[in-house]
Amino acid sequence: MDLSYTPEEEEFRARLREWLGRTLPGLPPRPSPDDWPGRRAYDLGWQRRLYEAGYAGVHWDATPSVRLIFLEETEKAGAPYVGANFVGLLHAGPTIAAEGTDAQRARWLPPILRGEEVWCQGFSEPEAGSDLAALRTRARRDGDDYVVTGSKIWTSHAEVADWCELLVRTGPAAPKHRGITWLALPMDAPGITVRPLRTLAGPAEFAEVFLDEVRVPVANRVGDEDDGWRVTMVTLSFERGTAFAGEVVACRRVLAELAVEARKNGRWDDPALRRRLGRLNAEFRALWRLTQWNVSAAEASGGVPDTGGSVFKLRYSHARQELYDAAAEVLGPDCLDLDRPWTPDRLSALAYTIAAGTSQVQHSIIAERILGLPKGR
Amino acid sequence: MSAVRFRLTDDQRALRDGVREALARRFDGRALRAAVEEADGGGAADMDGAAGMDGAAGMGGARTGGAQPGRSGAGGGGAGVARAAAAGGDGGSAGAGRAGGPGGTARTAAGRAAGAPRLDRGLWRALGDLGFFDLRVPETDGGVGLGLAEAVLVFEEAGRALLPGPLVATHLAAGAVPGAATGETVVAAVDGGLVEWLAEADAVRGDTTGAVPLRSLDPLTPLHRVPAGRPDPDPVAILLTAAEQLGTAGRVCELAAQHARAREQFGRPIGAFQAVAHLCAGILVRAETARAAVYAAAVTADPADIAAARILADEAAVRGARDCLQVHGGMGFTWESEVHLHLKRAWVRTQRAGGITESEELLAAALTPETA
Numbered sequence: 001m002d003l004s005y006t007p008e009e010e011e012f013r014a015r016l017r018e019w020l021g022r023t024l025p026g027l028p029p030r031p032s033p034d035d036w037p038g039r040r041a042y043d044l045g046w047q048r049r050l051y052e053a054g055y056a057g058v059h060w061d062a063t064p065s066v067r068l069i070f071l072e073e074t075e076k077a078g079a080p081y082v083g084a085n086f087v088g089l090l091h092a093g094p095t096i097a098a099e100g101t102d103a104q105r106a107r108w109l110p111p112i113l114r115g116e117e118v119w120c121q122g123f124s125e126p127e128a129g130s131d132l133a134a135l136r137t138r139a140r141r142d143g144d145d146y147v148v149t150g151s152k153i154w155t156s157h158a159e160v161a162d163w164c165e166l167l168v169r170t171g172p173a174a175p176k177h178r179g180i181t182w183l184a185l186p187m188d189a190p191g192i193t194v195r196p197l198r199t200l201a202g203p204a205e206f207a208e209v210f211l212d213e214v215r216v217p218v219a220n221r222v223g224d225e226d227d228g229w230r231v232t233m234v235t236l237s238f239e240r241g242t243a244f245a246g247e248v249v250a251c252r253r254v255l256a257e258l259a260v261e262a263r264k265n266g267r268w269d270d271p272a273l274r275r276r277l278g279r280l281n282a283e284f285r286a287l288w289r290l291t292q293w294n295v296s297a298a299e300a301s302g303g304v305p306d307t308g309g310s311v312f313k314l315r316y317s318h319a320r321q322e323l324y325d326a327a328a329e330v331l332g333p334d335c336l337d338l339d340r341p342w343t344p345d346r347l348s349a350l351a352y353t354i355a356a357g358t359s360q361v362q363h364s365i366i367a368e369r370i371l372g373l374p375k376g377r
Numbered sequence: 378m379s380a381v382r383f384r385l386t387d388d389q390r391a392l393r394d395g396v397r398e399a400l401a402r403r404f405d406g407r408a409l410r411a412a413v414e415e416a417d418g419g420g421a422a423d424m425d426g427a428a429g430m431d432g433a434a435g436m437g438g439a440r441t442g443g444a445q446p447g448r449s450g451a452g453g454g455g456a457g458v459a460r461a462a463a464a465g466g467d468g469g470s471a472g473a474g475r476a477g478g479p480g481g482t483a484r485t486a487a488g489r490a491a492g493a494p495r496l497d498r499g500l501w502r503a504l505g506d507l508g509f510f511d512l513r514v515p516e517t518d519g520g521v522g523l524g525l526a527e528a529v530l531v532f533e534e535a536g537r538a539l540l541p542g543p544l545v546a547t548h549l550a551a552g553a554v555p556g557a558a559t560g561e562t563v564v565a566a567v568d569g570g571l572v573e574w575l576a577e578a579d580a581v582r583g584d585t586t587g588a589v590p591l592r593s594l595d596p597l598t599p600l601h602r603v604p605a606g607r608p609d610p611d612p613v614a615i616l617l618t619a620a621e622q623l624g625t626a627g628r629v630c631e632l633a634a635q636h637a638r639a640r641e642q643f644g645r646p647i648g649a650f651q652a653v654a655h656l657c658a659g660i661l662v663r664a665e666t667a668r669a670a671v672y673a674a675a676v677t678a679d680p681a682d683i684a685a686a687r688i689l690a691d692e693a694a695v696r697g698a699r700d701c702l703q704v705h706g707g708m709g710f711t712w713e714s715e716v717h718l719h720l721k722r723a724w725v726r727t728q729r730a731g732g733i734t735e736s737e738e739l740l741a742a743a744l745t746p747e748t749a
């Protein structure tokens with residue numbers, strides 16, 4: 001067991017740190033959460049800077065350890081979050097890299113890396129959430145096109161996306177996991193209507209996407225027809241793998257800030273609060289170690305994260321909510337003030353146990369795939 | 378070459394497997410059961426016949442085979458080293474001097490509680506042969522010469538097997554108290570207001586003045602209450618305790634999952650019911666998170682990492698054992714079942730080293746503006 005990095009990796013860290021120190025002060029001010037075009041421009045601008053400095057593909061080509069260093073250092077330095085680049089860099093991109101043809105890689109990957117195109121994820125439907133394989137959006141073959149009709153929901157960043165990684169049903173007669181196909185949908189195609197949905201936190205983070213006889217070239221299909229479920233599983237394992245590593249670092253910073261605030265406002269004198277924060281410190285230290293543990297396992301198995309991601313995701317999503325509950329205790333009555341940053345963050349944290357597979361679904365995955373319990377219902 | 382190699386090395390895996398096999402031979406489920414019965418019914422065990430407990434020893438005629446796996450798995454380190462008289466002779470004057478300090482040795486200071494278990498000396502020496510106690514003693518001093526990471530793996534196995542005895546205290550005394558390294562000497566230690574296995578110990582570290590036996594919740598851990606000052610725990614003791622808790626957490630996870638697969642109600646295995654399956658998954662999540670924390674603390678030896686490991690491991694063991702009990706239904710509430718033994722031992726361990734409060738306060742104090 002070893003927690004140290006190689007000299008090359010430490011060199012990577014030092015160079016990155018130095019670059020961040022030079023670059024971050026020159027960034028434009030952050031746009032407001034409601035300013036979607038502004039957010040798109042800001043997030044793409046950041047990706048472009050990463051590209052120019054040679055860090056764009058760190059999520060793809062680097063070893064898991066280097067990726068971990070990247071996430072740790074950018075977060076520590078307070079660099080922008082992946083934001084609108086999330087699906088491109090962490091879902092669609094890796095899927096295309098793993099499953100796409102050379103031509104598909106050449107078409108879609110460079111614009112993601114250069115910060116030119118935004119992707120969104122059109123998986124969930126009104127009748128297909130946890131039971132994703134029940135999706136009904138239909139794609140009918142017509143010459144060199146698929147003709148797609150149906151609706152997607154909870155599609156994050158749909159308003160500003162250029163592309164959507166879309167799951168459609170091509171084989172209605174096949175068992176539900178079989179007749180699914182993965183398509184790259186251009187968001188400017190005729191027949192698409194995007195209706196933003198406000199979240200409980202205020203801004204419209206996601207949207208409903210209505211598809212009415214939308215034509216998608218067959219050339220936009222990644223993987224075989226009716227093989228989209230397998231293709232999708234590759235994507236989801238990336239999502240639950242290292243995607244949250246940077247956030248653990250961020251949570252540890254927030255926790256230290258809570259302690260600073262509590263010492264200032266006198267609540268630190270309450271041993272129950274101190275112990276609560278001490279416990280959270282243990283929790284996030286452990287989550288960081290668990291990340292390193294999972295990364296080491298992924299490295300040993302050729303880079304693809306396994307069910308360890310479910311263990312992490314489950315534990316982390318609850319820890320994040322507890323962190324902001326503790327923040328509310330530190331703030332006292334001010335926890336009701338939306339102008340205190342921890343207040344909207346507490347609201348956003350509520351999504352973590354739902355998005356990317358609910359906690360209940362993660363429990364079932366662990367019970368069935370790790371513990372070998374019989375499939376439940 | 379890849380970088381973060383935060384995984385068990387082949388040697389470490391071999392060490393763990395070897396210790397697990399050796400313990401399965403020397404202290405299996407039947408031996409555990411016999412030890413419990415003996416402690417339970419053994420009101421007669423009040424005489425002072427120190428060595429050679431034949432109750433549990435009789436369970437395993439296979440004691441001779443026990444020594445090798447641990448050693449051979451240890452990466453060649455101390456393989457084949459003769460173990461007799463390996464302890465640090467009179468070098469350990471501090472420990473030896475204090476042994477049996479004010480109040481003399483345990484047995485004269487404070488009697489055994491009625492029905493208290495006896496320690497199986499044969500087992501203790503077998504553990505010594507296995508390298509349990511001198512694992513971290515340098516090879517030049519006759520020890521196995523391994524590190525904290527290996528010690529954590531070995532203590533995890535001890536926790537899994539519910540191995541009785543003052544393991545941590547004797548391990549920490551190796552090299553300081555004569556005979557501790559080889560398992561000839563049983564060493565107990567005052568920890569906060571408690572001493573485990575006082576009446577069975579040959580040497581005691583700490584001040585046992587005024588020790589009184591209490592009727593121990595755990596049938597296999599006799600306890601004395603000691604009017605003590607503030608605990609000043611050794612971080613290594615905390616870490617090894619966390620490792621034992623981790624062993625418990627892993628074991629109760631297995632027991633719960635096994636039972637959930639096998640027991641049928643309403644015409645199907647109870648593990649097919651989500652309420653049961655999710656309890657089991659929760660046990661696993663806590664155990665695996667604790668594992669990352671405990672192993673990392675073994676690598677860094679940082680007091681804050683150790684405190685974190687302890688908090689996570691206590692939670693994983695205690696809550697895991699409780700949920701395991703729930704999964705077992707009425708069977709879980711019986712004396713027959715192994716489950717209560719895990720819960721009780723886990724509860725005993727939570728009282729070590731100042732309890733959870735000390736660790737939480739340490740980690741709260743570690744939250745400073747510099748880390749913000």
Ligand SMILES: Cc1cc2nc3c(=O)[nH]c(=O)nc-3n(C[C@H](O)[C@H](O)[C@H](O)COP(=O)(O)OP(=O)(O)OC[C@H]3O[C@@H](n4cnc5c(N)ncnc54)[C@H](O)[C@@H]3O)c2cc1C
Nearest residue numbers: 121122123124129130154155156351354355356357358360
């Ligand atoms: C902030 C946010 C962003 C999102 N972004 C995207 C996106 O960009 N693209 C996208 O495709 N999707 C996205 N989602 C959708 C997300 O993946 C789904 O919300 C999630 O999979 C749950 O589906 P559902 O909402 O239909 O809930 P349901 O599946 O209806 O679940 C409702 C409740 O029932 C429980 N439940 C359901 N089935 C079971 C079962 N078998 N066993 C036990 N309990 C069960 C659930 O755990 C939950 O508590 C996003 C969601 C959120 C909150």
